[in-house]
Amino acid sequence: MVASKSDTYVSPEDYLAGEKVSPIKHEYRQGETYAMAGASKAHVIITGNVFALLRNHVQESGCIAYIADMKVRSETSNFYYYPDVAVTCDERDRNTAEDFIRYPRLIVEVLSPTTAAFDRGDKFADYRTSETLQEYVLINQERVSVECFRRNAEGLWVLYPYTQGQEVQFASVNFSCAIASIYQYAIGIG
Template sequence: MIRRRLNIVSNPDEKKIHTFQDWQTWDGAWELINGKPYNMSPAPSSLHQFIVGELHFALRAFFQNQSCYVFVAPFDIFFSESENYESPDHVTQPDLSVVCSKDQITKNGCLGAPTLIIEVLSPSTALKDFNEKFNLYQKYGVQEYWIVDPGNQTVHVYSLQDGSYQIRQLYTEQETIQSNVFKELHVPMPHLFAL
């Protein structure tokens, strides 16, 4: 099973390809995607945190009597090519994750794809969220992926169909987001950008 970080403290060489063993030695919060390290600092903006809080509240209310669990960052998601999670291939920290299999949850995070992942864009993460994470989440079977864009006040909802994100919906300011996986889940957009 995955062990927590080692006591050795270092920082990654961002020009080098790294492994999970390297990741365990890094100081601070890092993601590891395709061997590339991504620093999770500095802290997000107040608008980013407000949106995450509003979404967390909506998700918790919706899932409170269901067998799905809602996690807010920092919460590690481990993706592995094999069933061996001793040395996963990728580690991400989505803003919000909905895990519908309790067997995936460990004391250190989630093993494998959550059912739903939500990322709230910031200037430093936009390209990664639309490219590397999009491809990673699609490859490993995250059923639904929301990308919230505070700058444009939009939400992109991607749902898997036949192994790829073929269902794409764009919600704008006054609309209500509707999940494709959880048909009864509706989140009014105006609440998200009220700050």
């Protein structure tokens, strides 16, 4: 969530109707909309790499991986966000014509300087209200650093940090890869 914030209350229904015809994407949080800014080359490459790796991994499992243009919805926290990558394994998301998913298992955000604080703070707090979310991953686009927040059996979120030369694991979808695969062509490794 970046760019400009609207100054008037918008209902979720009006937001969805407007988003269908808007030339730019907006995120929605508690009655306010926020225009989304463009992404850097590294951001786009990293997002594409993660999506391709996850899509290929989950395609036979009944899970679906989505990239940047699929919204995630929560009635509890009253938001619609466009994560960089989201994976849902819930049949309720497959059997709907809605332009959003409600039951993500894994969400990945590639951090940019203007969104990092929000992605780590309020957005993560909002995502944590999802009962189905098992992992929230933050990927730094400026240096090799992947932070995987994983919900444990007690419902607490535990950080699993990864850096250069390590194998990244997303336990929620039984996935692992070399960190270099995530950053390939993005910042001079891989």
